[in-house]
Amino acid sequence: MTIIDLIIIIPILAAVAIGCGGSARVLALAAAWANLLLGLVVFVTLVAKGGDEMHFKSSWVLLHSPELTLGFAVDGMSGVLVLLTVIVTFCAVRVSSGDLGKGSGKLYYISLLLIAAGALGAFCATDLFFFYAFHELALIPTFLMIGIYGNGREKVATAWKITIYLGVGSLILLGGLIALYVSLSPPGAPTFDIAKLAPSPGEHPLSAEVQKWIFLPLLVGFGILVSLFPFHSWAAPAYAAAPTPVAMLHAGVLKKFGLYGMLRVAMPLLPEGFEAWKGLLLVLLLGNILYVGLVTISQRYLDRMIGNSSVMHMGYIFLGIACCNSIGWGGAVLMMFAHGISIALLFALCGSLRERLDTLEISRLGGLGGSMPFLAVTFGFAAFASIGLPGFANFASEITIFFAAFKDAGEMGILQVATILALWGVVISAVYMLRAYRSIFQGELIGERYPADLAQSMRLPVVLMIVILLLTGFFPNIILKLLPNLFEVL
Amino acid sequence: MLPYYLEICVVVLGSLMLCMELFAGRRSRAKIAMVGVAGLGVIFALLMFAVCSPGEDLQYWGIYHFDKWAAFYKGLALISTLLVLVMAREFAPVFKHYTSQDEEKSGIGEFYCLPIFVCSGLMWMASAKDLVTIFVSLELVTMGFYVLVAFMRRNVGSLEAGVKYLILGALSTGFLVYGIAWTFGVSGTFNLEELSVVLAGDDIPSAPVMFAFALLIAGIGFKIAVVPFQIWVPDVYQGAAMPVTAYLSVASKAAGFIVFLRVVDPFLAAPSIREPAIYLMVFVTCATLIYGNLAAIAQKNIKRLLAYSSIAHAGFLLMALPALGAAGTIAGPGPESAISFYLAGYLLMTLLCFLVLTVVRVATNGEDLTALEGLGKRSPFLAFAMLVGVASLAGIPLTVGFFGKFFLFNIAIQNAMQNGLWIVVFLAVLGAATGFYYYFKIIRAMYWEGSVSEGEVTGLKVGRLAMLAIILLVVAVFFFGIFPAPLLGLTL
Secondary structure, eight states: OOHHHHHHHHHHHHHHHHHTTOOHHHHHHHHHHHHHHHHHHHHHHHHHHOSSSOEEEEEEEEETTTBEEEEEEEOHHHHHHHHHHHHHHHHHHHHSOSOSOHHHHHHHHHHHHHHHHHHHHHHHBSBHHHHHHHHHTTHHHHHHHHHHHOOSTTHHHHHHHHHHHHHHHHHHHHHHHHHHHHHHSOTTOOBOBHHHHSOOTTOOSSOHHHHHHHHHHHHHHHHHHHTOTTSOTTHHHHHHHSOHHHHHHIIIIITHHHHHHIIIIIHHHOHHHHHHHHHHHHHHHHIIIIIHHHHHHTOOBHHHHHHHHHHHHHHHHHHHHHTOSHHHHHHHHHHHHHHHHHHHHHHHHHHHHHHHOSOOBGGGOOOGGGTOHHHHHHHHHHHHHHHTOTTSHHHHHHHHHHHHHTTTOOSOOHHHHHHHHHHHHHHHHHHHHHHHHHHHHSSSOOSSOOOOOOOHHHHHHHHHHHHHHHHHHHOTHHHHTTOSGGGGGO | OOTTHHHHHHHHHHHHHHHHHHHOTTSOSHHHHHHHHHHHHHHHHHHHHHHTSTTOOEEETTTEEEOHHHHHHHHHHHHHHHHHHHHHHHHHHHHHHHSOSSHHHHTHHHHHHHHHHHHHHHHHHHHBOBHHHHHHHHHHHHHHHHHHHTOOTTOHHHHHHHHHHHHHHHHHHHHHHHHHHHHHHHHSOOBHHHHHHHHHSTTOOHHHHHHHHHHHHHHHHHHHTOTTSOTHHHHHHHHSOHHHHHHIIIIIHHHHHHHHHHHHHHHHHOTTTHHHHHHHHHHHHHHHHHHHHHHHHTOOBHHHHHHHHHHHHHHHHHTTGGGTTOTTSSSSSOHHHHHHHHHHHHHHHHHHHHHHHHHHHHHHOOOBGGGGTTHHHHOHHHHHHHHHHHHHHHTOTTSHHHHHHHHHHHHHHHHHHHHOOHHHHHHHHHHHHHHHHHHHHHHHHHHTSOOOOGGGOOOOOOOHHHHHHHHHHHHHHHHHHHOOHHHHHHHO
16 A cells, blocks of 8 residues: 555545544544645655656556556656645645534535545546546535535525536546547557556557547546536536635645646547647637636626636636647646645635625625735735736746747747737736725725634645745746656657 | 256245245234345355356256356345345335234235245246246236235325236236247247347348337336336336335346347347347437436436436446447447446445335335435434435446446447447436436435424434345445446356
């Protein structure tokens, strides 16, 4: 049993222990701490050994035909996402309020731990089947969390929407993955092992036409899971309705599954399939950046605004993926990390605002900076990070992606045009974030109450996330240098 | 040991239980059920000894075959009957309410015996490779069910269900006999192996063969509840007693499917009618997928919901059929083993759901979704067990239901890539997505709905045996959902 197996199994065991009658919050915190430490160990090991190869391999063959292996391993890319997951999980468990009813508090923490375990399993699986299966593990916990503990009047409708939307997305994805493994397996030996499916460089067994049609369900399936325009409408309402830790985990971590799948499965295995749909993808991601960006500006509620901003930023990551070179993909992974942390931070702060205020309608708030200085300052950091101001990892990743689009570009192609249009997204981000910040925290205090500042228990996770964003912003190489290998496949 | 001793053992066990019932007087009948459970357990253990010759196909008198599938489906029949007896024992209070509080007059002892005789019919079906044998064994099963469905004689719903089942069952028998007659007329044989040889010939008139095929499908289609022969399902499932519904949806369907596979196989293998036969099957599959899934959405009664879900599952199972006869071109488990695996998984998850529902039914006297409200608070373990069963039915990964669906989708997609039958895949994806809705409705009822006040938070009473069965089934659903190999190995 390797350290990666431990990381995946600890949350599951903790969930089982809670179910069997253990103390929910204590066990969840213990699991989160353990995972955070183990995740750091994994990350440090990867830094020491380099991210080119798979480390901490483990595998149990479950079936021989088709070859099905319960196996886990990490390379640089999955290592970064594992780190992201353990950090966000830790913070999400920390910010969960402990005063839930006895019976239901159990369900709450069990769901949280299962969502985390599902994400970790999906990021580390070396087998296409379990890559898919672990992601689906989060479906029921999310449904229950939004339905039982959600906010707002629309929580029931929202819970159904996200469940069915993501259910359809994963089924389409499953169809694509089956077609993929059937077509790419070596003759007579069907296998789900991602490494064995990878075509040898230079000679791809499938024609461009076949690749094109297998790529489509993958793009649509992953696209739905990542809220690619026009499949994005589930995301913002769901994050607004979800309890804070679920919004943090879902927007911060789980959504990265689709992007990870693009980078791990779709792009390397079907390079020509991507070429066929590149134009379409560029149009769609501009839809994310520009259309959803404008939608974000027009939001009246803070939680919806943050949710939409998260949808918008997915466009940049897709842009990085579409660059098809190592700089762009490195930028995309860095942005997955940076966005994961910054959106979790925003949702954490938004959640504590929700606890203290009657409404999150931006125009009815004002002057809160006076009574909650700590929250105001940290929210400022989060907002700047989200806009992509220099010094934060978000800036480093965005700039990397924009540069990558122009690498080796002799003339203006569609990619370059799309990138120039996408640059306007930065302006859009600045507009809605700064407007919201000014309206909420500055100016005259609206209302008579002076809400309390951020609770002590929240401060550690919030500061932790800010420090990580700054650290990786000033030294993006910590992450980037783990990622060189992915891209030689093309 | 000769394999057909197993059926004899089951019949002897049933007769023994009937004798016990005869001499029990006014005493409790619960012991009879226990004898049945123990006896079936012993017979299941005997089956393990009979299996030990892999790859063999033993034949007796040309009408009784014993091969790996026969063994597999006999096992399914035994286990489901055993669990149904456990369920019936739990259900006894409701049962007495609708018959008589007096043990002797309630007839509950006979109620425990009947499934045993049905079980012998199911086991015989698994071994039948001859149209006459198929007919006789099928009727043995159906006769038993006529009585079982209508057993709660003071319940109008149960009586209505009994009448419906009787009339439509008789109709389907008519179709089946007519189909057998046409098949015999065309080919001159009842034996399925000889039939496939005859049908493979060139000088076979395709129109009468197709007619015979359609009639046979209609006859057997009633048993496995495929559209358009599903009309009886919702009412009968709703009206019958909970254990009978469970028995119908699991055992009757599994045995129906093995017969279906064996009957369809020679027709699909015949070159002259393979294509129209496949189109007929695809039509039936699509109709079943659409009808089962869409009709389930609006249901408020759990048994009715599970009835439609059972139709939908039949649709998923049928997806694999066009690949029959094209085995070898399919990566992964072939259609027969995928279907067998799915049915075994279906047994586990459906009986799990019905066991929990039986407990809930006895405690709350309700069969609507509202009866489940607050179960998450009242009995967290029961709610969890139901959650596992429902998640497995919906096909959530790491449960046995997902592997079942996965193998079937695997076959359907490869079929589509070879023959362009994408419509089936498309409808199956839609159907599975719809499934998320109506199965999650059950989850929602258990966890979100109903404000149970602190005083009411009392667990439901569960018998020890039923609790043990529930625990074992939960474990099995997870175990085979992560390690499918042991179960799949039996079907290969």
